[in-house]
Structure formats: structure tokens, C-alpha cells
Amino acid sequence: MIxxxxxxxxxxxxxxxIHNFQEVxxxxxxxxxxxxxxxxxxxxxxxxxxxxxxxxxxxxFIAHIADGDxxxxxxxxxxxxxxxxxCGRVCPQETQCEGLCTLGKKFEPVAIGRLxxxxxxxxxxxxxxxxxxxxxxxFRVAVVGSGPAGLACAVDLRRSxxxxxxxxxxxxxxxxxxxxxPEFRLPKDIVxxxxxxxxxxxxxxxxxxxxxxxxxxxxLLADGYQxxxxxxxxxxxxxxxxxxxxxxxxxxxxxxxxxxNLMRAYRFPEYDTPIRVGRRVAVVGGGNVAMDAAxxxxxxxxxxxxxxxxxxxxxxxxxxxEIRHAKEEDIEFHFLVNPVRFLGEHGELSAVExxxxxxxxxxxxxxxxxxxxxxxxFVITIDTAVIAIGNQPHPLVPRTTPGLAxxxxxxxxxxxxxxxxxxxxxxxxxxxxxxATVISAMGAGKKAxxxxxxxxxxxxx
Amino acid sequence: xxxxxxxxxxxxxxTEYVVQAPLVARAAQAGxxxxxxLHERGERIPLTLADWDPxxxxxxxxxxxxxxxxxxxxxxxxxGDSLADVVGPLGEPSEIEDxxxxxxxxxxxxxxxxxxxxxxxxxxGNEVICIAGARTRGLLFWLDRLAQVCDELIVTxxxxxxxxxxxxxxxxxxxxxxxxxxRAWAIGPAIMxxxxxxxxxxxxxxxxxxxxxxxxxxxxxxxACRVEVDGRVRxxxxxxxxxxxxxxxxxxxxxxxxxxxxxxxxxxxxxKAALEEATA
Numbered sequence: 001m002i003x004x005x006x007x008x009x010x011x012x013x014x015x016x017x018i019h020n021f022q023e024v025x026x027x028x029x030x031x032x033x034x035x036x037x038x039x040x041x042x043x044x045x046x047x048x049x050x051x052x053x054x055x056x057x058x059x060x061f062i063a064h065i066a067d068g069d070x071x072x073x074x075x076x077x078x079x080x081x082x083x084x085x086x087c088g089r090v091c092p093q094e095t096q097c098e099g100l101c102t103l104g105k106k107f108e109p110v111a112i113g114r115l116x117x118x119x120x121x122x123x124x125x126x127x128x129x130x131x132x133x134x135x136x137x138x139f140r141v142a143v144v145g146s147g148p149a150g151l152a153c154a155v156d157l158r159r160s161x162x163x164x165x166x167x168x169x170x171x172x173x174x175x176x177x178x179x180x181x182p183e184f185r186l187p188k189d190i191v192x193x194x195x196x197x198x199x200x201x202x203x204x205x206x207x208x209x210x211x212x213x214x215x216x217x218x219x220l221l222a223d224g225y226q227x228x229x230x231x232x233x234x235x236x237x238x239x240x241x242x243x244x245x246x247x248x249x250x251x252x253x254x255x256x257x258x259x260x261n262l263m264r265a266y267r268f269p270e271y272d273t274p275i276r277v278g279r280r281v282a283v284v285g286g287g288n289v290a291m292d293a294a295x296x297x298x299x300x301x302x303x304x305x306x307x308x309x310x311x312x313x314x315x316x317x318x319x320x321x322e323i324r325h326a327k328e329e330d331i332e333f334h335f336l337v338n339p340v341r342f343l344g345e346h347g348e349l350s351a352v353e354x355x356x357x358x359x360x361x362x363x364x365x366x367x368x369x370x371x372x373x374x375x376x377x378f379v380i381t382i383d384t385a386v387i388a389i390g391n392q393p394h395p396l397v398p399r400t401t402p403g404l405a406x407x408x409x410x411x412x413x414x415x416x417x418x419x420x421x422x423x424x425x426x427x428x429x430x431x432x433x434x435x436a437t438v439i440s441a442m443g444a445g446k447k448a449x450x451x452x453x454x455x456x457x458x459x460x461x
Numbered sequence: 462x463x464x465x466x467x468x469x470x471x472x473x474x475x476t477e478y479v480v481q482a483p484l485v486a487r488a489a490q491a492g493x494x495x496x497x498x499l500h501e502r503g504e505r506i507p508l509t510l511a512d513w514d515p516x517x518x519x520x521x522x523x524x525x526x527x528x529x530x531x532x533x534x535x536x537x538x539x540x541g542d543s544l545a546d547v548v549g550p551l552g553e554p555s556e557i558e559d560x561x562x563x564x565x566x567x568x569x570x571x572x573x574x575x576x577x578x579x580x581x582x583x584x585x586g587n588e589v590i591c592i593a594g595a596r597t598r599g600l601l602f603w604l605d606r607l608a609q610v611c612d613e614l615i616v617t618x619x620x621x622x623x624x625x626x627x628x629x630x631x632x633x634x635x636x637x638x639x640x641x642x643x644r645a646w647a648i649g650p651a652i653m654x655x656x657x658x659x660x661x662x663x664x665x666x667x668x669x670x671x672x673x674x675x676x677x678x679x680x681x682x683x684x685a686c687r688v689e690v691d692g693r694v695r696x697x698x699x700x701x702x703x704x705x706x707x708x709x710x711x712x713x714x715x716x717x718x719x720x721x722x723x724x725x726x727x728x729x730x731x732x733k734a735a736l737e738e739a740t741a
Contacts, residue, residue, distance in 0.1 A: 169680050171498055171505075171546040179682075208548035210680055214484050235682040239694065246687055246694065246713055248720045255683035263504065263677065269731055272504035272530055273677070274724035347716035394681065396699075 004107040007036040009114055014328040018298050021183045021266055024325060025089075025114075030068070033118040037066035039103060040110050047100040048112060053443030054152075056080040058097055058112055065115055071126075074119040078131060081116075082155040082198075083148065083442065085124060085190045086177060088117025090288075091439045092319045124193055130200050134161030139456045142167065142225040144211045144397065147175020148438045149231030149429025151198065152445030153452075157229075158201045160453045165225070166198075167209040172262065175233055177438070179262040180254070182292050184299070185322075188261070212396030217404070217425060226459065227424045227452045230412060231445060234391040234430035240284065244342030245387075249278065249349030253285070253293045253388035260296050278383025279303045282352055284339055285388035286311065291322040293386040294331045305331045306380065310338040310357050310370040338370065340377065342385060351381050391435045401425070409434060418448030426452055462543035463497075466519055471602035472595075474526045475570055476535055477511070483518030485510075485549040491581040492555030492574075492671065492703050495520060496679040498546040499534060506530055507676045509574035509648070509702070510550060520547070523573030523602075529728040536736060551679045552702045555669070559586040560643035564636055565611070566592045566629050566657050568649020572603050574671060575648045580610040582646075588612050590636060594629035594653075598622035630656050637664035644669070647706060651715050658706030670706035672697045674717055689713050 010026040011017075017024050028036065040062040048058045057076055064073035077084045093099070093113035101109030123129065139162045143150045146168040157164045172178050174191045199205060211217060217228050237252035239245055256275070259265040263273035281297040283290050286309035294305045307326070309316060312335045316323060327333070336357040343351040356376035359368035398406045405413040405421035411432055418426035428444030430436055467479040485495055494509045512521035526535040538544070555578050563582050567575035572593050583589045589610065594617040595601045601616065601623055608614045615632045616624030625632065629649075636642060637660060645668040647657035654670040661668035674686040674697050681699035688697050689710035695701065 169548070170678060171548070179678075208546050209484065210548060210551065213551055213680075214488055214549070235680075237682070237684045239684065239687075241694075246689060246717065248717060252684040255677060255685045258677055258683050264502075268724065269728045271502045272728065274504075274721045274728070276721065276724065347713075347719075396681070 002041075002103070002107070003035070003039055006039070006108045006111040006114075007032050009111075014330070017184065018329050021299055023187050024184055027121055028114060028118040030070070030122070033065050033115060034068060036111050037062045037115055040066065041102055043102050047102060048097040048110075051096040051098075051100040052080075053096070053439045054080045054446055056116070061119065062110065062112070062115055065119060070119055070122045071129075074123040075129070077116060077119055081442070082131070082152055083194050084116050085120035086148075086186060086194065087439055087442070088113050088115075088120055089186050090181060092437060094320055096439070124190070128193065128197050130197060131155065131159060133158055133201050136163070137161040137456065137460070139163065139227070139460065140165070140225045141452060141456075142220045142228045143231065144217070144228060145169075145175060145231040145233055145429075145431075146173035146195075146205070147177065147231060147233050147429065147441065149233070149431075149441040149445035149448075150175070150229065151194070152442035153229045153231060153428065153449045154203045155198060155201065156446050156449030157452060158198075158203055160449070162453070162456065163204075164202075165204040165206060167211055168205065168207045169210040170262065171207050173205055173207060179258045180289065180292070182257065182261055182296050184295065185292065210396065212400040217397060217401040221424060226456055227426065229418070229445070229448055229452060230397050230420075230425065230427040230431060231429045231441070232394045232397050232431045233441075234435040235394045236392040237387070238390045238392055239387055240339060240389065242339060242341050244344055244349070247342050247344040247349040248347055249276070249344075249383055250342055250385045250387065253283075253289045253386050254391065256293055256386045257289070257296065260300070266300060275300065276384070277302050280306070280382045281384040281386065282306045282308055282339075282380065282382045283386045283388055284308050285390070286316040286318060287388065287390070288318045288322055290388035291318045291326050293388050294326055295329060297384065297386065298329055298331065302384070306382070307331055307333050308337045308339060308352075308354065309333065309335055311359065311367065312336060315367045336370065338372065339385075343379070349383060349385060351379050352385060353377055353379050391430075393431050393434060397431070416447065417451035418444060419451055424455070462545065463547040464543045465538060465540055468538075468540045471523065473599045474535070475600065475602060476524055476526070477573075478522045478524065478534075478538075479519050480522060480544060480547060481518055482520045482547040482549070485547060486513040486515045486518050486520050489513040489520065489550040490554035491557060491577040493550035493552050494679070494702060495522070495547055495549030496551060496676070497522070497544050499530060499538065500545050503545060504530055505546075505677055505679065507551070507673070507679050507698070509671060509673075511573035511576060520549075523570060525570040528725050529732045532729065533732060548679070552698060553700070555581065555646075555703055557581045557585050562588045562590065562640055562642055564590045564592065564633060564642050564645045566633055566645065566647040566649070567594070567607075568629055568647075568653035569595050569600060571649030571653075572601070572607065575646065576603060576607055576610065578646055578648070579607065583610045590640070591615070592617065592629050592632050594618065596620065628656075629653065630660050633657055634660050634664075637661065637666055642666050646670070651711060651718065654706060655709075655711040658709065658711075662707040668706040669703050670709060671702045672704060672709065672714060673702070674714060675720060688717075
């Protein structure tokens with residue numbers, strides 16, 4: 001008899017976790033993992049694999065967990081995915097692998113993400129195995145940006161035997177994994193451990209290098225790199241463009257989360273970077289970043305945290321688990337509401353005026369377009385606001401690389417395999433697609449690594 | 462790590478640091494800045510480049526000890542020590558052309574960042590007149606260096622202890638009246654840049670200012686440094702730091718500079734207490 005429901009994962013209780021920054025889900029024990037793994041039907045067609053942007057052989061790794069052979073399980077995952085501890089935590093599995101799980105048609109789908117996380121955590125505790133590195137090819141590749149796309153690209157290039165240098169603009173590598181996703185959802189030590197593996201494989205890492213400022217892509221190509229991968233992400237915050245947005249107390253989600261995650265402002269004054277959070281905080285947006293900001297505000301001591309979203313819960317792009325976690329933590333959701341201006345006293349935020357919305361016909365994203373209801377304006381008293389309505393592609397590399405074609409949205413024009421309009425320059429991740437997910441960026445990084453490998457071998461022959 | 466090659470006191474609470482940062486030195490241009498972080502627990506602070514030497518691979522930073530980080534730098538970072546991080550050059554360079562006669566106004570520690578701008582303008586063929594002002598004689602520095610890159614140097618102090626008694630705006634207004642000034646630059650405290658901008662606006666002379674809002678990453682990612690210029694929100698780190706002074710919303714800039722006043726005071730007090738304990 002197959003269990004109809006998945007083996008639950010233990011979590012920190014809401015009343016406890018809102019006072020700390022430690023991880024919320026606590027992971028499976030080996031017994032729990034084996035029990036969950038046994039729910040897998042081992043379908044011949046394995047639709048789950050088709051839902052995975054990096055095509056992990058899911059039934060095979062789960063079978064090894066069911067047999068208690070965790071070392072082999074993690075090896076299977078790592079054939080396709082270099083950051084399983086990260087992906088097991090932050091992938092939107094419900095719309096990917098788990099969404100296609102055969103078992104899910106009748107019961108709860110197999111908890112693929114939790115099993116991936118279990119295998120990765122097990123390996124980290126036992127000692128990480130370094131993926132094999134290919135024989136040196138003599139080629140040098142520059143990877144610009146050390147977020148998910150760059151990390152995935154660098155690993156695969158190194159596996160193929162190329163010399164790889166990864167450039168990062170900030171003082172710590174990891175991109176959005178370091179500055180964007182909070183500690184309670186993705187512990188930074190896990191990211192550091194993954195990056196340490198990369199370095200052990202021989203990937204050279206240069207921090208504090210802003211490509212487009214410190215040097216250009218063309219300088220890299222002239223400097224002995226035969227190919228460049230651009231994975232600079234969507235790091236530019238979008239604002240609402242409404243009056244009062246520059247009042248003190250209004251943050252972009254990027255600023256709010258960077259202060260807390262990368263700069264550790266939650267440990268101010270032990271760490272030097274400050275953050276100010278008032279008693280009543282409004283977060284604008286409905287994605288994972290909005291959930292992260294709301295739950296971070298709570299942990300920084302806010303008494304009430306409101307999420308203002310212009311559509312309804314059904315249209316929220318956030319992972320279901322993040323929405324559930326936020327609700328358990330008593331974050332208040334206000335749907336069909338959109339800010340029209342921020343109000344202040346003496347330069348500081350004191351309230352937000354909102355308008356009620358209704359859903360009209362679907363827009364280009366396929367979701368029903370929110371339309372303001374005239375005359376429905378109302379005011380909410382707040383002292384902090386965080387704008388989490390998305391990010392734009394970073395313009396620095398496109399702007400400073402002549403001949404690199406960009407779209408009208410500012411993203412780099414690239415084929416499925418990362419090929420751009422410039423020979424030897426490849427791109428992938430959010431800089432090509434606009435803001436998306438960690439795993440899709442990793443998928444793009446892997447495809448580009450394969451294309452770069454082909455390009456170099458053809459060129460060298 | 463970025464080694465401090467040389468440290469020299471320039472004036473009361475103002476120190477010059479020459480730091481190994483070859484990649485920054487190689488690409489630096491007048492008007493750009495670097496972001497530094499002292500140590501693993503440090504904050505990222507922007508500092509406008511005061512000079513650089515691509516051959517030696519060094520940059521020069523002039524820092525006034527006013528807050529916790531700058532005071533810690535003054536007290537605990539000496540020649541031979543290293544900064545955890547230096548990144549740059551960031552921001553857009555100054556628009557250097559042969560304009561004719563230009564006036565460069567520096568207030569206080571602003572003397573340091575105006576120096577490379579004046580030098581570049583001079584090299585481009587301009588007649589450069591510099592005005593350097595401070596509260597009192599003890600806060601002035603680099604006057605000899607500045608004199609070497611301009612055709613005329615006017616010095617003012619609020620208390621008359623050196624040069625003309627009064628504010629930098631007075632000689633600026635005189636110059637705007639009697640000379641055919643094509644363009645002006647002003648770098649210093651926000652209030653000083655605001656009044657220089659007003660004077661130039663009245664005279665119909667374009668003025669460029671270098672803004673110093675609060676920043677975190679310095680590469681366009683956080684938006685902490687947003688300023689209003691000509692009614693539009695701009696990011697000082699990537700769109701600036703130089704903007705047309707007559708178009709800047711100064712009141713907003715000054716308000717936002719005080720966003721973390723309470724936290725900054727708390728951090729500074731704690732640091733001073735720790736210092737006293739260490740020396741007691």
C-alpha cells in the first residue's frame with residue numbers, strides 16, 4: 001500500500017521561528033527519507049524528469065535513497081545538478097518535477113525536492129565528493145557573475161577540462177543566493193560549501209570585479225580568454241514610480257534583503273550595516289521575494305507585516321510553501337490592492353494610499369489583468385515599505401560590450417544554447433530571460449557550458 | 462586583500478591612504494569612486510577617488526573620520542594593514558572637454574575628489590580656477606597639489622585663519638560676474654553644493670556636483686542612493702555620481718543622508734566606548 005500523503009518534514013514552530021533567522025524546515029532523517037522515497041512509482045516514462053530544467057534522473061536517485069544508498073543517490077543528482085542543496089530548498093517543485101509526478105494525479109506527489117535536499121545535506125555532513133575534472137584543454141573561459149547561472153556554467157566547463165575564472169562584482173560569490181534569499185530559507189553556509197567545492201575543482205574566483213567597470217568583456221577576450229559567459233542576472237530593482245517613493249522608510253526589496261542577507265544587518269551593531277524596520281511594515285508584491293521580505297521584516301521585530309498584492313492569491317507567483325510559511329507566521333495578506341502614493345511626515349514614511357483592484361481579461365502573461373476601481377482609495381498607516389515587484393536585467397555588460405545585441409527589455413539576445421550576436425560571448429540566466437528562477441538560470445548555464453565546449457573544440461581543431 | 466601602502470595625516474581628522482588596488486587604478490577616471498569594506502563585519506562605503514597610479518597599482522583615498530567606519534579606519538588601519546575589499550572604479554566619469562574657463566569649487570574634504578577633476582580639465586586645455594574652502598586652517602590640505610593643476614587658486618576659511626575670510630560662494634559669485642565661466646564643478650558638503658548651484662543657476666552657468674548619498678552595493682542593485690534630478694529618480698551609483706547641480710532636489714538628498722542617523726550614532730558611541738576601554 002502506498003502512502004497517500006507525503007512524509008511531513010519537521011519545521012521550527014511559527015512562534016519560535018519568527019524570532020530567529022535559522023532555517024524553517026529541518027530536513028528528513030534517513031528513515032523519513034527512505035519512507036518517502038518508497039512512494040515513488042518508478043514510472044518508465046518518468047514525466048518528472050521533463051519538468052526539471054536540468055533533467056535530473058529523478059526516479060533513479062530516489063530508488064537509491066529507498067535502498068538506503070545515499071552516496072549513489074547524490075552522485076546521480078550531481079551528474080545533472082551541481083547545487084542540489086540549494087535547489088532542494090528553493091526550486092518551485094510544485095510547478096516543475098512534482099507537478100508532473102504520476103502519483104500526484106491521485107495522491108500527493110512524491111516530495112522530490114525534499115529528497116534532493118536530504119541527499120545533498122547527507123553528503124555535506126559525510127564529506128563532499130568533488131566532481132571529476134577533465135584533462136586540461138588549454139582553453140580559458142571567463143564566467144561573469146557567480147550566481148546560479150555562472151556557478152552551473154563554471155562547474156560544467158571545469159568538468160570538460162577548461163580553465164575557468166569566475167568574476168563577481170560583490171565581495172562574496174553566490175549572487176542572489178547570497179544577497180537575495182534569506183538565511184532562514186537558504187543558510188549561507190550551504191552556499192559557501194557549494195562554492196568551496198567549485199574552488200576545489202580549480203575554478204578561480206575573483207571578487208570585487210565589476211565587469212563593465214573594472215574591465216570590459218572585450219578586455220577579457222583580449223586578455224587570453226577564448227570565451228566569455230555572461231550571467232549577470234536581473235539585479236536592478238524596479239520601483240512603482242509613484243509619489244513619495246523616496247521617503248525614508250521605503251526600501252527596494254534588493255536593498256532591504258541585501259542589507260540583511262549579504263551585510264548581516266540583523267546582527268547590527270556587531271556587523272556595521274544598519275537596517276531600520278518600523279512597527280507596521282507593508283511589502284508590495286506577490287512573488288518569492290515579497291514573501292522573503294515580509295518574513296524578514298517580522299524577524300527584525302516588526303509587530304505587523306502586511307503584503308499588498310494587486311491580484312488574488314491564485315495569481316501569486318510565490319512558491320506555495322512560502323505562502324504557507326508566511327501565513328503561519330501571521331503575515332496579513334491584502335489582495336486586489338495597489339499603492340498609489342506614499343505619505344510622509346518630515347521626510348519619513350507614515351502611510352500608504354492604496355486603490356482597490358478588480359481582475360479584468362487576461363494580459364500577455366496569461367494572468368487576469370488587475371484594473372483599479374475608481375474612487376476606492378484608502379489609506380493604511382505604516383512606517384516601513386518594501387517594494388518587491390520584480391527586477392530588471394543589469395545593463396552594465398550590454399552597455400559596455402559593442403555589438404552585443406539586446407532586446408527592447410534590455411535583456412541580452414541569446415539562442416537556447418546561450419550563443420549571442422558576438423563570437424565567443426555566451427549568455428544565460430536572468431540577463432537573457434528577465435527575472436526567473438534559480439533552477440532555470442542553472443539550466444541555461446549548463447546549456448551554455450555545453451555550447452562553449454563545442455565552440456572551443458571546433459575553434460581549436 | 463588590499464594593502465595600505467602609505468597612510469598620512471593631512472588635517473584634523475582627515476587622512477590620506479594609498480591602497481594597492483591595481484584593477485581599480487588601471488581603469489580609474491576623474492569623477493569615479495570606489496566602494497571599500499574594512500573587514501568581514503564591515504559595511505560597504507563609497508569614497509570618491511582622489512588619485513591613482515596605474516604603474517604602481519595604487520589608488521589614493523582621503524577620508525574624514527566622521528562615523529564609526531571612518532573612525533575605525535583612522536584608529537585601526539595603518540600602513541602595512543589591509544582592507545578586506547576595494548571595488549571600482551564605479552560611477553560615470555566626469556565629462557571632460559575643453560570648455561574654456563572652468564571653476565572648480567571644493568569644500569572641506571571635497572578638496573581631494575576635486576583634484577583629479579581639475580587636473581583632467583587642465584589637461585584638456587581649460588583655464589582652471591580652483592576655490593578651496595574649509596571652516597578653519599587646520600582642515601585645509603593638498604593646496605600645493607591643487608595649485609599645480611590650476612591657473613588660479615583661491616582659498617577661503619570661515620574664520621579667516623587662512624586665505625579669504627568667508628564661504629566659497631563669495632569668490633564663486635565674483636568670478637561668475639567678472640569672468641566668462643563656461644562651466645563649474647562643486648564637490649563638498651550637500652549644503653555647500655546646493656548654494657554653489659544656486660549661484661551658478663542665477664548666473665546661467667552650468668554646474669556639475671558630485672553627490673554622496675548612502676549606498677550599499679554601489680553597482681545599481683539596491684537603489685538606496687536614489688536621488689531626484691530634474692524631477693526624475695536616478696541612482697547616484699550608476700547614473701552619477703555627478704549630476705547637474707541646478708537640477709538636484711537638495712532637500713531630499715539631505716533628508717535621505719540622515720536615514721540611519723540614530724543607528725550611526727549608536728554604532729559610533731559603541732566604537733568610542735570600546736576604544737576607551739582598550740586604552741584605559
